[in-house]
Amino acid sequence: MAKQYKSLHPIKYFRDYLAHDIRPDGRELTKYRPVIINANSVSTAEGSAIAKVGKTTVICGIKAELCQPKTETPTQGFLIPNLELPPLCSSKFKPGPPSDQAQVATKVIADIIENSGCINLQDLCISTEKLAWCLYADLVCLDHDGSIIDACLLALFTALKTVSLPKVEYNAELDSKNLQMDERTPFKLYNVPVSTTFAILDETVLMIDPTAEEENLCTGVVTIVIKDDELCSVLKPGGSPITEEKLVDCIKQSMERAKLLGKLIDTATQETNDEIDK
Amino acid sequence: MPVDLKRINGPENTVSYKLYTPSKTFKEELKCLFKSNNKRQDGRNSLEHRKMFIKTGIVSQAKGSAYLELGNTKVIVSVFDPREIPNKTDYSQKGVLYCEFKYATFSCPQRRNFQQDSEEKQNSIILKQSLEPAVCLHEFPNFQVDIYALILENDGSSLSAAVTCACVALAHASVPMYDLVTAVTMGVVDNQILMDPTLKEQQLCEVFDETDTKSDHGIIVTSFMSTHQQISQFYQTGNINLENISKSISISTDASGDIKLLIEKCIVNHVLKGANKSNEE
Amino acid sequence: MALCEAEKTFILHSVEENFRIDGRQRGDYRPMELETNIVAPSFGSARLRLANTDVLVSVKLEIDSPTLEQPKLGKIEFFVDCSANATPDFEGRGGDNLATEISNCLSSAYKSSTAFDAGKLCILKGSKCWKLYVDILLLECGGNLYDAVSLAVKAALWDTRIPLVKSVVVDGNKVDMEVSDELFDCERLDVTGAPIMVTVCKIGDQCIVDPTTAEEHCSGGSVVVAVSKSNFSTILQTGGGSLHPMTLLESLKLGQTVAQRLDSTLINTLKQINDNSTDVGFLK
Numbered sequence: 001m002a003k004q005y006k007s008l009h010p011i012k013y014f015r016d017y018l019a020h021d022i023r024p025d026g027r028e029l030t031k032y033r034p035v036i037i038n039a040n041s042v043s044t045a046e047g048s049a050i051a052k053v054g055k056t057t058v059i060c061g062i063k064a065e066l067c068q069p070k071t072e073t074p075t076q077g078f079l080i081p082n083l084e085l086p087p088l089c090s091s092k093f094k095p096g097p098p099s100d101q102a103q104v105a106t107k108v109i110a111d112i113i114e115n116s117g118c119i120n121l122q123d124l125c126i127s128t129e130k131l132a133w134c135l136y137a138d139l140v141c142l143d144h145d146g147s148i149i150d151a152c153l154l155a156l157f158t159a160l161k162t163v164s165l166p167k168v169e170y171n172a173e174l175d176s177k178n179l180q181m182d183e184r185t186p187f188k189l190y191n192v193p194v195s196t197t198f199a200i201l202d203e204t205v206l207m208i209d210p211t212a213e214e215e216n217l218c219t220g221v222v223t224i225v226i227k228d229d230e231l232c233s234v235l236k237p238g239g240s241p242i243t244e245e246k247l248v249d250c251i252k253q254s255m256e257r258a259k260l261l262g263k264l265i266d267t268a269t270q271e272t273n274d275e276i277d278k
Numbered sequence: 279m280p281v282d283l284k285r286i287n288g289p290e291n292t293v294s295y296k297l298y299t300p301s302k303t304f305k306e307e308l309k310c311l312f313k314s315n316n317k318r319q320d321g322r323n324s325l326e327h328r329k330m331f332i333k334t335g336i337v338s339q340a341k342g343s344a345y346l347e348l349g350n351t352k353v354i355v356s357v358f359d360p361r362e363i364p365n366k367t368d369y370s371q372k373g374v375l376y377c378e379f380k381y382a383t384f385s386c387p388q389r390r391n392f393q394q395d396s397e398e399k400q401n402s403i404i405l406k407q408s409l410e411p412a413v414c415l416h417e418f419p420n421f422q423v424d425i426y427a428l429i430l431e432n433d434g435s436s437l438s439a440a441v442t443c444a445c446v447a448l449a450h451a452s453v454p455m456y457d458l459v460t461a462v463t464m465g466v467v468d469n470q471i472l473m474d475p476t477l478k479e480q481q482l483c484e485v486f487d488e489t490d491t492k493s494d495h496g497i498i499v500t501s502f503m504s505t506h507q508q509i510s511q512f513y514q515t516g517n518i519n520l521e522n523i524s525k526s527i528s529i530s531t532d533a534s535g536d537i538k539l540l541i542e543k544c545i546v547n548h549v550l551k552g553a554n555k556s557n558e559e
Numbered sequence: 560m561a562l563c564e565a566e567k568t569f570i571l572h573s574v575e576e577n578f579r580i581d582g583r584q585r586g587d588y589r590p591m592e593l594e595t596n597i598v599a600p601s602f603g604s605a606r607l608r609l610a611n612t613d614v615l616v617s618v619k620l621e622i623d624s625p626t627l628e629q630p631k632l633g634k635i636e637f638f639v640d641c642s643a644n645a646t647p648d649f650e651g652r653g654g655d656n657l658a659t660e661i662s663n664c665l666s667s668a669y670k671s672s673t674a675f676d677a678g679k680l681c682i683l684k685g686s687k688c689w690k691l692y693v694d695i696l697l698l699e700c701g702g703n704l705y706d707a708v709s710l711a712v713k714a715a716l717w718d719t720r721i722p723l724v725k726s727v728v729v730d731g732n733k734v735d736m737e738v739s740d741e742l743f744d745c746e747r748l749d750v751t752g753a754p755i756m757v758t759v760c761k762i763g764d765q766c767i768v769d770p771t772t773a774e775e776h777c778s779g780g781s782v783v784v785a786v787s788k789s790n791f792s793t794i795l796q797t798g799g800g801s802l803h804p805m806t807l808l809e810s811l812k813l814g815q816t817v818a819q820r821l822d823s824t825l826i827n828t829l830k831q832i833n834d835n836s837t838d839v840g841f842l843k
Contacts, residue, residue: 042431043350045384055338059430061384065292080288084392086380088356088426090339095378095426098284110286134292138383140428142354143337166295177298212339297627388628400663403656404795411801484670485629494790495671508801512782514794517671520815523791527804 014217018205025211032196032209032257037154037268039162046135047163047187049268051154054211055145057089060155062137062163066177069125069132077124077132081109083139083152090144090212108235109139109152112225116193116232118157123188127170131177135163135187146211147197149223149235154194154261161269163187193227194261196254203240208253224250226258285392294388307482308468320349320476327462327474327533328435332443332544334450342451346443349476350433355443357451360421373418377406379440381429387477401437408441408461408501408511414454423453434477435463441501441511442537449545457503459510460537462530464498466518471526473533483516494518498526502534562776570777574762579774585767586817591710593825595718595832603719607711610771611701613645614708616693616715620722622736623690625681633680633688635669637662639695639708646700654697660797661695661708664783667793668709668754674787675753683727686734691719702772705783705797709756710825716753717829720745751826754785754792757818759810761802766810768817782807784814786822791815 006013017024027033033054042048045061069076085102087093098106113119124133137159139152164184170177199210199218207214215221220239225232231251236242242250281287302310312318322328328349337343340356347353363374379401383390394402405427413423425447427440438461445459465475465483472479475497483497496516502509509531514523562570573579583589589610598604601617608614623634639662641654648654669675680689693715695708723739723746739745760770760778770778780800785793794811796802802810 042352042384044387044431044433048384057337059382061382063384063389064295065288065389066295066298067289067292070289078288080286082285082392086426086428087358087378087424088340088354088428089337091358097282103284106286134288136288136383136389140382140430142428143339145338168295179295179298181299293627396659396663396666399659400667403660403663407796407799410799496792498794503801506801507803509796509804509807510801512794512796512802512807514791515667515670517673517787517790517792519790520811523794523811524808527808531804 011217014214018201023207023214029205029207030253035154035261035264037158037264039158039268039271045159046165047159047161049155049158049162051151051158053147053151053154053209055143056141056147056151056212057143058139058141058148058151058155060137060139060152060159062135062159064163064165065134065136066126066168067132067134069129071129073121074129075125076121078134079113079119079121079124079137080134081113081137081139081156082106083109083141083148085141085144085148089141092144104237105148105152108149108223109156112153112193112195112233116191116225116227118189118191118193118227119160120188120190126168127172130172131168131170133165144212146213146215147209150195150197150209153225154265157189157192157194158265158268160187160189161192161265191227192262192265193225193232194258194265195223195225196250196257197221197223198250198253200240200242203242206246206250208257222247222250224254226254229255229258282392296387304482304485307478311467311470311479311482318472318479324470325473325529327536328476330537330540332446332541334446334544334548340451342447342449342453344443344446344450346439346446348433348435348439348474350431351436351439352430353427353436353439353443354430355425355427355440355447357444357447357453358424359451360418360423363420363422366420369420371419372415373413373420374415374422375406375410375413375425376422377402377409377425377427377444379405379427379429379437381432381436385429385432401440404437404499404511404513405441405444408459409444409448411508411510412445412455412457412459412503413448414456417454423448423451432477434475434480437461437513438463438474438499438501441499442541446541446544449541450548457505457508458538458541459501459503460534460541461499461501461511462533462537464500464526464530466494466496466498466516466522466526468495469493469522471522471529473529494522498523498530500527500530500534502531504531504535504538507531562773566773567777570774571763574765574767574774579767581771583769585765586813588769588821589771593710593714593828593832595714595829602721603715603717605711605714605718607707607714609701609703609707609710609769611699612703612707613698613701614704614711615696615698616708616711617696618715618719619692619694620719621690621692622682623688624686625684625688630685631681632677634690635666635675635677635680635693636690637665637669637693637695637712639697641697644699645697649697657704661705664705664756664785664793664795665693665709665712668756668785668787669792671787671792673752673790674792676749679749682724682736683729683734687727687736689721691716700772702775703758703769705756705758706769706821709754709785710821713750713753713755713825714829716748716750719748721748752787754787755818755822755825756783756785756793757814757821758783758797759814759817761800761806761810766806766813768813782810782814784811784818786815786818789815789819
């Protein structure tokens with residue numbers, strides 16, 4: 001019976017649950033889904049990680065290539081993030097060029113990288129005006145079940161933490177490059193931003209870490225990005241408004257979760273780094 | 279090249295740093311193929327398949343999905359509910375399979391493009407032709423079933439892994455089928471037949487040095503339905519004589535039968551799990 | 560083309576009797592017409608008519624730099640254009656899939672250095688090479704596209720003349736080269752090993768070559784076999800059906816013998832064309 005009711009009156013079904021302060025998947029409103037992170041999952045990439053937030057799965061692979069720096073920024077390398085939402089991950093997406101949602105999410109991730117100051121692009125420069133590293137951070141969603149930005153950031157920064165680049169001996173006069181594959185320097189991250197997404201229903205009900213279904217039925221979404229116990233950015237793309245108290249409440253919850261997630265990233269990368277040391 | 283405005287683009291010319299690392303010549307590579315005790319680099323015999331891991335139900339949003347690991351090769355396939363064939367006006371008696379085969383950009387030693395290149399397009403067509411004879415297409419006339427295969431890491435034999443994985447995903451999506459399709463890749467180099475080659479071995483089989491053109495080299499991908507003893511797709515490239523091909527056919531059909539047992543086990547497990555769950559409810 | 564059951568049975572029986580609807584035996588080809596050097600601005604060209612199938616191939620040359628992975632090899636690229644004139648099925652994007660299939664099949668058949676030596680196209684290792692653009696235009700479809708296309712491509716490559724490079728000067732990272740001014744100072748390509756593709760169709764219990772469109776509709780499965788000299792350079796199953804391993808082997812054997820026969824005939828014909836060509840014009 002419940003199944004039919006759900007497909008006929010999805011909103012009513014959803015609200016019936018919320019009236020009892022519980023969500024259709026059995027979680028309380030302030031309870032988030034389990035998070036799993038695996039680092040160094042793909043050996044063909046210079047750095048990689050898989051992050052699972054509930055069922056949402058994102059894989060990130062980082063490829064390092066050599067290039068010439070831009071003339072405007074001769075001392076900087078590149079970090080190019082791109083998120084793919086392939087038709088594989090959900091029936092919402094169809095083959096072809098990236099959907100609007102993928103483009104928006106890519107931009108959000110690029111902005112977070114730029115604003116948080118988590119990386120220094122000058123670290124990626126080998127020789128001024130001549131040679132620099134270009135890191136392609138490609139994120140692919142394998143299962144889209146809500147809170148995609150959260151999973152993306154976890155995968156991206158875990159993967160970046162595992163990147164180590166070989167030493168390049170560059171002779172500018174002869175334009176010759178010599179690589180020392182054994183001498184690798186790990187890529188430096190200055191901080192690790194993590195995010196928490198909330199869904200808003202009717203300006204009053206707040207749900208942490210919504211699933212795809214909840215995101216569809218809700219009237220608004222807020223994503224809060226935290227770095228080093230500080231607020232990094234707040235994303236609220238339209239939808240129903242939110243009061244100040246509610247927002248402060250969101251930030252508090254995100255702060256707590258950020259601590260846990262930060263630790264999780266550390267343990268995930270620690271294990272693999274230990275393996276390399278051995 | 280037109281600029282892709284829908285993605286963030288990097289600088290115009292980037293090259294993989296691996297080009298500047300010292301590389302061996304073909305002859306040296308060929309010598310490294312086998313270790314002294316006639317075993318391959320990873321300790322296998324020449325006709326030994328790598329270990330395989332299969333799991334169903336990886337993608338929660340898809341009707342059916344499967345994940346397959348073959349050594350380091352990792353493939354994920356999802357299958358979606360039949361939908362009406364887009365942009366089609368006339369009625370077709372049979373259903374259609376739509377297959378998309380894609381390497382993730384970071385899956386190969388060289389970075390791949392976001393758009394499908396000709397190799398991926400060709401593989402999509404082969405994937406489709408491998409599965410088509412096994413699916414009861416008359417059961418869903420005028421509808422299309424979408425199959426998406428994504429290679430997360432390519433360590434050789436990725437096409438055959440995708441075919442096998444797609445077949446499990448189709449079964450998981452409960453699409454009616456006559457038989458299970460399993461695929462095996464064979465590599466031929468220097469008159470040696472290698473089953474299930476790794477990427478390194480595969481590259482040796484594909485690119486053959488011009489100094490020694492006498493001996494055979496190439497890749498063979500066989501998709502086989504073992505219950506009906508039918509080859510649904512046979513794809514070969516390179517330069518191989520009939521004798522080696524006929525040998526490869528019989529070896530790969532036997533191996534397909536073994537893989538099929540594994541797949542059956544995986545599907546039976548999935549069904550039993552589902553049955554237990556519904557009993558509890 | 561739509562066929563009724565009776566027509567299909569008729570074709571099936573005709574194949575069984577080794578007396579096909581147009582009077583051929585199972586291993587026979589339809590008559591062919593071949594013309595070379597017919598597109599004046601291109602470096603080499605050929606037109607092949609196989610009964611109702613009509614293919615035009617032209618080869619263009621450009622100077623390119625070799626890929627970083629294979630600095631010693633030249634490049635060859637195939638492009639198939641399925642014009643809507645050929646068959647109404649190709650209207651819009653209808654021919655796209657077939658076009659990719661044929662061009663990919665050709666490029667994988669020509670990939671092996673035994674079949675086609677791309678090393679000959681290299682001018683200077685790592686910096687300059689010739690790139691061959693092989694454009695294939697399908698003018699009319701009367702079945703058996705793969706065979707016709709591969710024959711026409713081989714003929715066009717045979718006809719191709721590559722200008723002689725007189726000198727190459729290397730100055731630091733800059734490469735200067737001089738190409739012979741003399742119009743007739745050219746090299747021919749060696750294409751004796753270029754693969755010939757044969758489509759083997761399974762109808763009933765028998766295998767046939769060179770199917771007509773009607774016969775293609777009755778086929779339970781077919782194999783495209785590309786044979787270079789005596790070895791296989793590409794095999795691809797086409798159409799929807801599946802084959803028993805034994806049937807596959809038999810079709811491979813049939814394909815191999817037919818391809819070798821076809822190859823020697825083609826080369827003989829091409830040699831004849833060459834001998835008969837008399838220079839016309841007052842400048843020579």
